[in-house]
Amino acid sequence: MSKRNFSIGIDYGTNSVRGVVVDVADGREVVSAVFNYRRGENGIILDKSHVHVAKQSPLDYIDGFENVVEQCLKAARQAENVTPEQIVGIGIDTTGSTPIPVNREALPLAMVPGFKDNINAQAWLWKDHSSSKEAQAITELAQRIRPEYLAKCGGVYSSEWFFSKILHCLNIDEDVFDAAYSWIELADFVPAYICGINDVTQVKRGICAAGHKAMFNEQWGGLPDKEFLSQLHPKLAELRDRLFDKTYAADETAGYLSESYRQKFGFSKRIPVAVGGFDAHFGAVGAGVEKGVLVKIIGTSTCDITVSPVENNVDDIPGVCGIVNESVLPDYYGIEAGQSAVGDILNWFVDKVCARDADYHNVLTEEADKLQPGESGLLALDWNNGNRTILVDVELTGLLIGQTLQTTQAEIYRALIESTAFGALAIIERFEEYGVEISRVVNCGGIANKNSMFMQIYADIIGKPMEIAGSLETCALGSAIFGAAVAGSAAGGYDSVEEARKNMFAKSKKVYYPSEKNQAVYRKLYSLYRTLHDSFGVRNHQENLFHVMKELLQIKKKNVQ
């Protein structure tokens, strides 16, 4: 029997970090380990007087890395007698955009004397929404003088993103801004740190974070130009020289595990670490993204990821969050879209409207499952948290139409699920209108794995088979795939991402097929959904709505059991 080889994938989430040890031959997960961040509340440092603030301690990232790798190695030895010699590489994925102010040595300011207790010197977690004014200023300036910047990120620059946060730091805490030699995304920081890179100019920046969140594009020479940045703030233009002008895809090696970590974990040879990327993107790779495959990560919100071969030259797709060359796979455009609330809408309904605890999802699901499509006469817009794709508008809200005096909780619950499926279909249609065909949909996340009614509704509404990803940890698996790809075949890994991917991604374990009968009903409902969608969501759109309630009643009448 030939020597078995393993790769470690590490996934930095919002409240914890997870590590997996994966068999390089087939991507099978051997063991996994979790470390919950210790600082702040569930790992998030809050500011009681500013509700939008959400920071994280870089120390938690370092502690987390050490802890999960140790746990993983120990567990893998116990489970399958895996030795450190059999580990060929490490891959890292993280939340984002989560920029960290660092000194010239690439050390977070939060670890430098004088700034340890300064909240603005910590990592600015993706969900920190305190920079909305800056995001608006960036959007407005780009609309005026650099519309091309926005075209790649869906038309609106978000408060969650790199430059919004840096500019906000400059506006509220100039000391931190001045002390920061540069800023590094979490996805770039971890690989650099664990490889012992102590010169910020040597940190390899991933194209994933740079392209999707920092307006980086080779078309216009990398980061936004100085004229643009100086109109936001002169100091931001000066900072540009200390950021980066080159990016890397995740098939590149960020470096090799530092000597001290190598000794600590007992690796006898050098261990390559892949360039880092975002969780959703690496998760898509773990779930088997390729041309024609859309990976949906369905959680409180959703992230939709697909790829399109570079030679197809995808134009900008209006309303799609990000189209970035090689952000997911080498030689492909990475295309990212998303819905700003899916599970969150159902949680809202159970928690705030029904005023019940989370178990009530089961009660409602059981009742809603008995209903026929169209039977409730209800239709909803899935905009309780705005619309990310394809309208890119946070100033949209929910809508429910078709209520009678008999309308039930379960009917509304089902209508809300349907509304999110209609929103998902709108995204796929937009992809396909712009030449990105989707032939398969692979779904990840808790809802996809637990709620078969939900997935059947998605199949019936989207009109394509809905596959369930073969792993619950596709993000960490994706990282492990990149870890194996940077190892090279000589060291027991693979010589390309493509080879690693094909052998290691999690094959779908279940498929929901659309029912023709249900599809027919949902096509009518989707047409009404689009009528409402465009009427309330598209500027200058105008159409007659007198028929909407009447058609819903007709559909209801026809589909009562």
Add this chain to the structure above:
Amino acid sequence: MSKRNFSIGIDYGTNSVRGVVVDVADGREVVSAVFNYRRGENGIILDKSHVHVAKQSPLDYIDGFENVVEQCLKAARQAENVTPEQIVGIGIDTTGSTPIPVNREALPLAMVPGFKDNINAQAWLWKDHSSSKEAQAITELAQRIRPEYLAKCGGVYSSEWFFSKILHCLNIDEDVFDAAYSWIELADFVPAYICGINDVTQVKRGICAAGHKAMFNEQWGGLPDKEFLSQLHPKLAELRDRLFDKTYAADETAGYLSESYRQKFGFSKRIPVAVGGFDAHFGAVGAGVEKGVLVKIIGTSTCDITVSPVENNVDDIPGVCGIVNESVLPDYYGIEAGQSAVGDILNWFVDKVCARDADYHNVLTEEADKLQPGESGLLALDWNNGNRTILVDVELTGLLIGQTLQTTQAEIYRALIESTAFGALAIIERFEEYGVEISRVVNCGGIANKNSMFMQIYADIIGKPMEIAGSLETCALGSAIFGAAVAGSAAGGYDSVEEARKNMFAKSKKVYYPSEKNQAVYRKLYSLYRTLHDSFGVRNHQENLFHVMKELLQIKKKNVQ
């Protein structure tokens, strides 16, 4: 001290009949009595295989009359030593349209051998909705050849009304139809029966029922013409000769209490009985309706009644259920409008959406009362049961817009209340557009008396003081007013309805005044309500809706406490 005089008012409701003894001098209620119908379920005879069927036994009407008069006389004697000699007259109001098939002697078929157990020979209670096809046929025919018939009843002939029910009886039970010499409204039957009138041609038909429900109008010579009726069914045209060609206002005497009842109750002199009318109309009189005063009876649905002097010559008001000369007060047009669900929408929300019992209204009211107008960012259309006035369209449904992930039960509850107030304002605006000014609004019914938040919202949205009627039994009081009016002053009553009304109606006991600050917010919300109202409810209406969610968010932002 001069002799005190009293009048008896009797109010036939859906499940029971109520009698009151009222002081003629000032309308003060001396005693009251209730009799619950005994046949069927809570007095309603149902048909399990036809859910829309709702009949009532005429025997319950007779038993009810005898029972409440006996109770009233006994209680009045005990309470204030009132003797039968002090009773000057009787007035009767009932539900409607509740037609009864009768023989030539004006006796209900249900009391004639051979038909006693036939459900179609009973009284066809107002809420019997089995005649919807016939209502549609009548509406369509009238639209085609007699549009003037519809103009007086809001554009749509209802399944609840006189001819729909008679035609349905003809369609499903020709034996009953053939055996019926004529049909009498409950409001006409009771006065005739208690006066011992045993010739159907001698029954005085009230203008209230005839004008609002049987398309009776002097303009076109009374009832719908034979040509019209014959196109519905030749036998319906034949029936016309056996119906009626003259109607009376309630200031007329229907007759005098029969000898047998006079003896039974111990009246030594003759007791006049006023021509009967509908509960809502007589209730309006009890609550003080007059020129410029709108009386709202707020229950599961609402009925809005006002009057306009005959010399003002009110044109047809589009979308208003009924405009009938003298149907409420002599020398005035009676104008009736209504909302098809008000309390029912709140009951629906508590029962079906919150899945709680009725006590939960108190919880939600308390929470909703803490909210500022506009704070929720929500807006609803009050159409869960269609729209009676001003759109006259049963094929409309509810709508809720503005939901975020933070929207609460209490916010929705308040938005639903507000939606019914916007609907109420739309009715008043329609009245005023057509020259019927409303300077005061008097509110009756359980919600008006119990829920001060509800009434304050109505004051703020409608922008007029909301008065609460001084009696909980305005219908029975209205009947007693007519009882006193037909008695004449020589017998201890009054010589005109106007005199009786002025002295006896229940003066409002409480007033809610609009707050200027709240009015300003609600004016903006009402403008958005009308945008949605017209977009979904008015054929061929088209306007841009892109601003709606955005304005709601703006209003929300400005009004958060």
